[in-house]
Amino acid sequence: MKQTFILGLGFFAVSLVWPLYNIYVPIFLRDFIDSQFQINAIMTLDNILAVSLIPFIASLSDRTHTRFGRRMPYLMIGIPISAIAFILLPHYFNFLSFMIIITILNFAMAIYRAPTVALMPDITPAPLRSKANGIINFMGGLASVFVLVGGSFLYRANPNLPFLLTAVLMVLALFMLLKFIKEPNIGVPSEEETPSLRHSISEIYHDPNHATAWILVAIFFWFVGYQGVEATFSNYCVQFLGLDVADASLILGFFALSFLAFAIPAGFIGSKLGKRNTILIGLLGDTVVFILLATIGTIVPYSMLIMMILMFIGGFFWALININSYPLVVEQTSEDKIGTYTGLYYFASSLAAITGPLLLGAVVDLISFKVMFVFTALSYALAFYCISRIRRQL
Numbered sequence: 001m002k003q004t005f006i007l008g009l010g011f012f013a014v015s016l017v018w019p020l021y022n023i024y025v026p027i028f029l030r031d032f033i034d035s036q037f038q039i040n041a042i043m044t045l046d047n048i049l050a051v052s053l054i055p056f057i058a059s060l061s062d063r064t065h066t067r068f069g070r071r072m073p074y075l076m077i078g079i080p081i082s083a084i085a086f087i088l089l090p091h092y093f094n095f096l097s098f099m100i101i102i103t104i105l106n107f108a109m110a111i112y113r114a115p116t117v118a119l120m121p122d123i124t125p126a127p128l129r130s131k132a133n134g135i136i137n138f139m140g141g142l143a144s145v146f147v148l149v150g151g152s153f154l155y156r157a158n159p160n161l162p163f164l165l166t167a168v169l170m171v172l173a174l175f176m177l178l179k180f181i182k183e184p185n186i187g188v189p190s191e192e193e194t195p196s197l198r199h200s201i202s203e204i205y206h207d208p209n210h211a212t213a214w215i216l217v218a219i220f221f222w223f224v225g226y227q228g229v230e231a232t233f234s235n236y237c238v239q240f241l242g243l244d245v246a247d248a249s250l251i252l253g254f255f256a257l258s259f260l261a262f263a264i265p266a267g268f269i270g271s272k273l274g275k276r277n278t279i280l281i282g283l284l285g286d287t288v289v290f291i292l293l294a295t296i297g298t299i300v301p302y303s304m305l306i307m308m309i310l311m312f313i314g315g316f317f318w319a320l321i322n323i324n325s326y327p328l329v330v331e332q333t334s335e336d337k338i339g340t341y342t343g344l345y346y347f348a349s350s351l352a353a354i355t356g357p358l359l360l361g362a363v364v365d366l367i368s369f370k371v372m373f374v375f376t377a378l379s380y381a382l383a384f385y386c387i388s389r390i391r392r393q394l
Contacts, residue, residue: 004132006180007119008139009173014113015140016166017086017105019256020147021046022230023249024090024155025102027238032095036235040361042099043231046106050113050350058114058343069183070339071115071122078112079174083167090163118342121330122183129327130275134267137323141260148253152246201344204332211390212332218386219325219348220355222283225290225379226318227349228356232364232372240369241302254308258315263323270324276390279328282320283384287377289314294373 022043029039057074064070085105092098124132151162204212229236230252237248270278293310296302329345330338360375 003123003181004120004135005139006176007123008136009176011116011136012139012143012169012173014109014116015143016147016169017082017109019144019252020151020162020166021089021105023148023151023234023245023252026231026234027245028090028092028098030235032098035361036232036364037358037361039235040228040231040357042102043357044354045102046109047227047350047353049106049110051347051354053107053110054114054346054350055340055343057111058118058346059340061115061118062337062339068178071119071183072178072181074115075112075174075177078108078110079170081108082112083170086163086170087167090160114339114342114346117326117346118339119181119183121327121338121342123181126331127271129331130270130324131264131267133327134264134270134319134323137319138260138263141256141263141319144256145253145260148249148256152249152253155249156246204344212329214386214389215325215328215332216344216348218279218383219329219345220352221379221383221386222321223349223352224356224359225376225383226356227353228360228379229372229376231357232360232369236369236372241297243304247304251304251307251311254311255315255318258312259319259322260315262316262319266319266323269320270327275324275328276387278320278324279387280384282317282322283380283387285317286314286321287380287384289317290373290377290380294370294377298370 026039026043029042033039033042061070061074064073066073068076082105085101085108088101089105092101120132120136121129147162147166151166154161154165204216233252234245234248237243237251238245243251266278273281289310293307293314296307296310300306326342326345330341332341356379360372363371363375
């Protein structure tokens with residue numbers, strides 16, 4: 001488990017970037033754009049690159065053999081470039097410079113995201129993967145709490161500090177991974193044994209149980225809701241509730257704090273109840289939470305305390321879903337195709353992260369911010385239906 005905690009540093013490095021990115025980039029974009037749909041469209045850039053690159057890079061990492069391992073070369077390239085771009089992020093001087101910075105940042109992040117995640121099943125036996133994923137996501141949750149809650153105070157002191165400190169921590173995490181993580185040597189496969197992305201997709205399509213297909217569709221639906229809210233939440237708080245952007249970061253931080261607290265227990269719950277049943281409980285719980293959040297500022301008066309409590313409860317149910325979903329995907333395949341299936345997991349989630357913000361941005365422009373959490377609740381309900389279609393226990 002020591003290696004798992006250290007490996008969590010890689011996920012820590014990934015998770016440092018996105019909460020700050022999703023909170024502050026929509027605010028920066030308001031300097032140039034008024035339409036929430038157009039802002040959310042730009043916020044999908046990382047996921048457009050992810051859909052285009054991550055499945056290819058993940059599958060490529062299955063076939064990569066260097067003295068550093070299969071996955072590490074991608075971290076060694078992607079993390080330093082991401083760190084530099086993140087430092088530059090708040091220093092834009094016009095729209096073109098801002099778009100160049102976020103494009104470089106997103107491209108670099110796409111290089112190392114899937115190889116980082118694929119390291120976990122590489123070094124962890126199948127029965128322990130939910131628990132290991134809980135530990136790794138605990139580190140990711142720790143990163144989210146650090147940058148959302150701590151970053152809120154740092155931003156008040158100096159708007160550049162959260163970005164600079166995040167970049168420094170990313171580089172430190174890379175050094176720790178290189179020093180302590182030793183990838184298993186599985187040998188160099190022959191040309192016939194080399195896993196193919198196309199072959200893996202064909203296997204999923206022809207599976208008579210359709211279990212993997214239902215899992216991937218469910219992942220798509222719950223990330224449509226989750227990513228839609230994440231891209232819209234800061235402007236929802238500022239434009240609809242009339243709050244300060246730092247307060248938006250603090251409220252969302254309670255969701256991340258709860259995820260942090262329950263990440264490891266969620267892995268144990270998944271091992272005890274089964275991943276399918278645990279995910280169903282999480283989806284049902286979050287559907288109810290988002291319906292209740294939809295009443296704030298519409299049916300009932302705004303209360304920061306109530307929002308924080310509901311966000312904390314929602315984070316618990318999100319842990320049940322998120323901690324058990326990735327192990328559920330990679331357990332559908334063999335060891336030599338873990339990178340490929342990791343890429344398919346990211347393809348589903350990244351496609352959702354393009355679709356969700358665009359759909360929700362369009363709905364907000366057409367109706368108003370008050371429908372945001374209704375949209376999310378519906379997405380989670382559809383994901384619940386998909387997981388319920390899997391008849392065998394997983």
